[in-house]
Amino acid sequence: MTFLFPPFEPDRKNGRRRFSRLRRIPVRLLVPNMVTLLALCAGLTAMRLAIEHRFELAIAAIAFAAVLDMLDGRIARLLKSTSRFGAELDSLADFVNFGVAPGIILYVFALDELKSLGWIAVLILALATVLRLARFNVSLDAPNKPAWAQGFFVGVPAPAGAMVALLPIYLELIGIPHFDGTAVTSCFYIMGVAFLMVSRLPTFSLKKTGERVRRDLVLPIMLAVVLFFALLFSYPWTTLAVASAIYLATIPMAIIRYRTLARQHGDPGNDPIDETPAPPPEREPIELAEGKPDEKTPD
Structure with a gap:
């Protein structure tokens, strides 16, 4: 029996094909x-809607x-099924869900009135998302951050950025009328x-908040979560608008907290605000076979 697309088998012996098991x-x-x-699928459906x-x-x-997006990583770690393929798939999905979809929603909502300028704002949001995800993927291979710096992101993460970018729609759904401006x-807001x-x-x-919780904070956290979802289901647009405003207000607080911890630990921890490249480490000359030192500088 002949195959229309025979598999590539460089280790054939005596003209007999050996098929690998699935x-x-x-x-x-x-x-x-x-x-x-x-x-x-949810992000693509959002664009259709x-x-x-x-x-x-x-x-x-x-x-x-x-x-x-918050659950898939936790599920992977819980099932011990993390993989490079999953990480790449997650980044591509995040680009569509939190970079492309929110921009399309905002363009259909109001930015189409500005024609090309509105579309430029959509492109800027999408490009910012993909650049932020690319930087995050590269940082995974960087040296580990200090323990005190584990509670901070560099920049606004893509999911939070997408939800905050939709604030103009929340305000109109609350009842603020659509005006000329x-x-x-x-x-300018989404820029x-x-x-x-x-x-x-x-x-x-x-x-890191889902790993360890102080015993005295268990009940307040549970009540806060229940209250948030109760408000979300009862007053969804007001809750999302207030949550977006609160998140933006926490950014200055995060900067102050980061600088305070850096001073307390005496370690800049690759300060995201004022990062200067460290000088290359000096190394001793390596003796070659001829007995001459290696004069190459480290890359």
């Missing part, structure tokens, strides 16, 4: 990736994608959010 992959390795793909001017459902789809205000995403300003990170 490797079985544990289901636990697929679960985080399926969650990521589900989040990607925006085109149909169903902005409430579009924002709900983006929020759902943000929740799934809505498009211009929204344009500012894009700047915060690619900036080196420290922002609070919640990644």
